[in-house]
Amino acid sequence: MTKGQDTKLTILDAGLDMASQLGLENVSIGALAKATSMSKSGLFAHFESKENLQIEILNHAGMLFTQQVITPAIRTKAGIPRIMALLDNYISWDCNLTGGCIFVTASTDYKDRPGKVRDFLLKQQLLWIESLAQIAESAVGTGEFRKDADCEQFAFEFYSLLLGVHLYYKLLNKSDIKKRYQTAFEKLLHSFR
């Protein structure tokens, strides 16, 4: 990795953290320069515009998400073990970012802001939902889910549950959240068997 690439990665990590806390819309070249104690012109040379910076942060988050959440799940035994790995990995991802999952934050920020950032985010979200459905398909393959299980429906219910966990954990700081989501998750799995 060149020094330039290394610097860029450091900036993107700081940008991701800022976006997770304050919302992607509030990450600008100026704000990020201040947070990283770098010059605004230096950051401008890397990203050229606020919009590009935001897309690069989403892209960086997407790569980390694949590495930390999706890939290790796909390497786990197909079927329910894989789905359980996905849940655990997602919860670690959500907990490890200061403000929680950036995609939840960004989805709220960008639902009404048409443009390139929203388009990029939308593609990422659709890919994520497709991954969820595919991982559910693996449980149809192993016979753990019934043959006619609607895997798109599973993706919707599973994602809804993750959104609930994010809210209860990040805003409400509910101490019983682990018991809550485990109960809900067991029921979810059961309903597709």
Added chain:
Amino acid sequence: MTKGQDTKLTILDAGLDMASQLGLENVSIGALAKATSMSKSGLFAHFESKENLQIEILNHAGMLFTQQVITPAIRTKAGIPRIMALLDNYISWDCNLTGGCIFVTASTDYKDRPGKVRDFLLKQQLLWIESLAQIAESAVGTGEFRKDADCEQFAFEFYSLLLGVHLYYKLLNKSDIKKRYQTAFEKLLHSFR
């Protein structure tokens, strides 16, 4: 209603709409003055600070939410009809605001912004979750839910589902969302019978 109260209500309606679209954090006295073509000093006289304005918008949203979502549900027959009314009312509320439910947006905005606005929002969210649990209790009362049904668990699962609907509807614009949430809702009810 005095002219002053009437003006304030008009401002709060515009503020709510802006907060639902852009996030509560992006509603300032200046931005709202511009959107309502009013003077900044006039708005300042009504609200005194950005923080107060944001709390008043949340309070206004809370009153409308009670009027449009909670009260009509409580007036519906206890038990499952009441829970169904709550779902329908929430979905109308979420659809009728330009950017969808302000509480979802504000929860994302404020999870990492300690202060009076977050404290106020947190109280509202806890009250909402308590209302959900109470409405579930009414189904225990009618015998539609089993005696030992965990109504806090119901509140968590029901709220998670609403968050999923919000995302699928507002960001992803999924056409099959109605079928998706109805299926999930039927299963949710069934699991507490």
